[in-house]
Amino acid sequence: MKQQKRILTGSKEIQQFVGRSWTVIYKWIREMEFPAVKIDGIWESDSELILEWRKRQIMRD
Secondary structure, eight states: OOOOOOEEESHHHHHHHHTSOHHHHHHHHHHHOOSEEEETTEEEEEHHHHHHHHHHHHHHO
């Protein structure tokens, strides 16, 4: 089984993993505590944190 990359570096990697536009993701970061931060000018995230965040969003509705 291929191991999935856990750390996502840059907005394009985050965007590809999530399958949404950067406009939507950036809105989620600002308004919905999406797990991504800018470190030294580069967006960083973690695939497992994103999956956990998505599960919480699904459970809220």
